[in-house]
Amino acid sequence: MPKAKKLRVSVIGGLSEIGKNLAMLEYDDDIIVVDCGMGFPGDDMPGIDLVLPDFTYLEENSHKLRGVFLTHGHEDHIGAVPYLLKKMNVPIYGTKLTLGIVENKLVEHKLNFVPELNRVEVGATIHAGVFSVEFIRVNHSIADACCFAIRTPVGTVIHSGDFKLDMTPVDGHTMDLPRLSALGDEGVLLLMCESTNVERPGYTPSEKTVGKALDAIFQQNKRKRIVVATFSSNVHRVQQIIDKSAQNGRKVVVTGRSMLNIVKAATTLGYMKFPFGVLIDVDDMGRYKPDQLTIITTGSQGEHMSALHRMAHGEHDKIKLGSDDLVILSASPIPGNEKTVDSVINELLRRNISVHQDESIDVHVSGHACREEIKLMHTLVRPQYFMPVHGEFKHLMRHKELAEEMGMAPNHIFVAENGRTVEFTAKGAAFGNNIPAAHIMVDGIGIGDVGGIVLRDRKMLSEDGVVIISAVVDEQLVEIINGPEIISRGFVYMRDADDLMAEMKEVVRRSLEQELDNGVRDNNFTVKSPLRQQISKFIYSKTKRQPVILTAIMYI
Numbered sequence: 001m002p003k004a005k006k007l008r009v010s011v012i013g014g015l016s017e018i019g020k021n022l023a024m025l026e027y028d029d030d031i032i033v034v035d036c037g038m039g040f041p042g043d044d045m046p047g048i049d050l051v052l053p054d055f056t057y058l059e060e061n062s063h064k065l066r067g068v069f070l071t072h073g074h075e076d077h078i079g080a081v082p083y084l085l086k087k088m089n090v091p092i093y094g095t096k097l098t099l100g101i102v103e104n105k106l107v108e109h110k111l112n113f114v115p116e117l118n119r120v121e122v123g124a125t126i127h128a129g130v131f132s133v134e135f136i137r138v139n140h141s142i143a144d145a146c147c148f149a150i151r152t153p154v155g156t157v158i159h160s161g162d163f164k165l166d167m168t169p170v171d172g173h174t175m176d177l178p179r180l181s182a183l184g185d186e187g188v189l190l191l192m193c194e195s196t197n198v199e200r201p202g203y204t205p206s207e208k209t210v211g212k213a214l215d216a217i218f219q220q221n222k223r224k225r226i227v228v229a230t231f232s233s234n235v236h237r238v239q240q241i242i243d244k245s246a247q248n249g250r251k252v253v254v255t256g257r258s259m260l261n262i263v264k265a266a267t268t269l270g271y272m273k274f275p276f277g278v279l280i281d282v283d284d285m286g287r288y289k290p291d292q293l294t295i296i297t298t299g300s301q302g303e304h305m306s307a308l309h310r311m312a313h314g315e316h317d318k319i320k321l322g323s324d325d326l327v328i329l330s331a332s333p334i335p336g337n338e339k340t341v342d343s344v345i346n347e348l349l350r351r352n353i354s355v356h357q358d359e360s361i362d363v364h365v366s367g368h369a370c371r372e373e374i375k376l377m378h379t380l381v382r383p384q385y386f387m388p389v390h391g392e393f394k395h396l397m398r399h400k401e402l403a404e405e406m407g408m409a410p411n412h413i414f415v416a417e418n419g420r421t422v423e424f425t426a427k428g429a430a431f432g433n434n435i436p437a438a439h440i441m442v443d444g445i446g447i448g449d450v451g452g453i454v455l456r457d458r459k460m461l462s463e464d465g466v467v468i469i470s471a472v473v474d475e476q477l478v479e480i481i482n483g484p485e486i487i488s489r490g491f492v493y494m495r496d497a498d499d500l501m502a503e504m505k506e507v508v509r510r511s512l513e514q515e516l517d518n519g520v521r522d523n524n525f526t527v528k529s530p531l532r533q534q535i536s537k538f539i540y541s542k543t544k545r546q547p548v549i550l551t552a553i554m555y556i
Helices: 056-060 081-085 096-109 177-186 208-220 235-247 257-268 282-287 307-312 338-350 371-381 393-405 452-464 498-517 530-543
Strands: 007-013 022-027 030-034 050-052 065-069 092-094 117-119 125-128 131-137 146-151 156-159 188-194 225-229 251-255 293-297 325-329 383-389 420-425 428-434 440-443 466-474 479-489 548-555
Touching: 007 188, 007 383, 030 131, 030 146, 065 125, 065 131, 081 096, 092 096, 096 117, 096 257, 146 177, 156 177, 177 188, 177 371, 188 371, 208 235, 225 307, 235 251, 235 257, 235 293, 251 257, 251 282, 293 307, 307 338, 325 338, 371 383, 371 393, 383 393, 466 498, 466 530, 479 498, 498 530, 530 548
Parallel strands: 030 065, 065 092, 092 117, 156 188, 188 383, 225 293, 225 325, 251 293, 466 548
Antiparallel strands: 007 022, 007 420, 022 030, 050 440, 125 131, 131 146, 146 156, 420 428, 466 479
């Protein structure tokens, strides 16, 4: 009797972490992917630029891949698309703005083929192998966001993407609640629902509340140049800032590469509209008084090379901030970015630059659903099974508890880790085998060539520095004829540690002579060699530090 076919659902990125979102549905010889985002490095990843999902399984099964479906245009959902396309030419599906942002990204990556980017209208259904994917409108902090109803041979899967319930959205398009309710009436096998704000009670405020806050700020600061830092992808936020500036007779300067790219794409595609002449080039600012200008910039997360960071440190080549400026950070820090944001604020204040810090005037609202909105999603969809996605482990567990509070049986809820597969058949659902789901780190032009050992070394270097030992040995006489010399970087300041350096040289000399007496001829000496062991032991006994020790022994 033939083996029953299974729907396999896997999340390769986005579980127990914020970002790097990528989910995969597989049935027999067909695979589809939902989102393909990048993540941002944490404090435990020194020197890393960004983090990608592990494409190993997709590469091994590229002949089965029928398409990548994008819920919206944020970096944590589309940022890894160029890197996937460098490995395989796969159809990409998304709404107009989402693909417009992807196209801008692909220009920078210069693929050697023309990728298949398929624009999908909200409400349309795309067939991909045995799957069909319906695009359903939701509200989020970017236009054209969708959730998906994915019909499979086993049942319907709903993937929420990122969403919130906004009854007064800036663009007038509300979330399609009737369609979600109708799908619930038809029957839903599995709900995969985002968990980012599950710990927050109530409802997420409407984006229009930010417009009211901006009104108050513009009225209270008529004599200042206003600088607003926000996420470049929040098209509705940027639109409101431009609208308020125009209403107050201000010209607008846009700075920061990603901000310029997205404003250009959104304007070209008709998602942003403003009076002619409101936007001016940064080089034309000198023609206007400070109180006639608004600057919209990147850097709301304190990113080191962002436009706001450079302004705060006086390093921006076109914009110099001073006491006539008011800086507004219209974004909440992403978890882990609090220190970098605070450092920028501190630098601004140190330079006598005003920073908006009035908590009674809220210049940011989240794009993610709070508890009551998440409850509404569950109530409308009424799934047979549930998998919380998009969040740290604490978010996933809290979402599990919420589902149980709403009456779902615990054995119908799957809290998974990245790479853990859940299998669905007509008889039920259960965890299946794991697939590769490592962090693929990008450092400069290198992709995946930095692993745990390199990060460990970088961490050690950052904590205790490095000690380099060199010497020249006459191979025939079997004796040291030059050195040993010791160079320290990040360990101690050598001019203030003469006695320690002298003792270290003597330890090295004795150990090296012993090695030579034992017939060892090794230019670098292994990690376990007596030389490295003894010098490491000596350094720790004297300093309680463990620097990286490198040896370079030359034989002549």
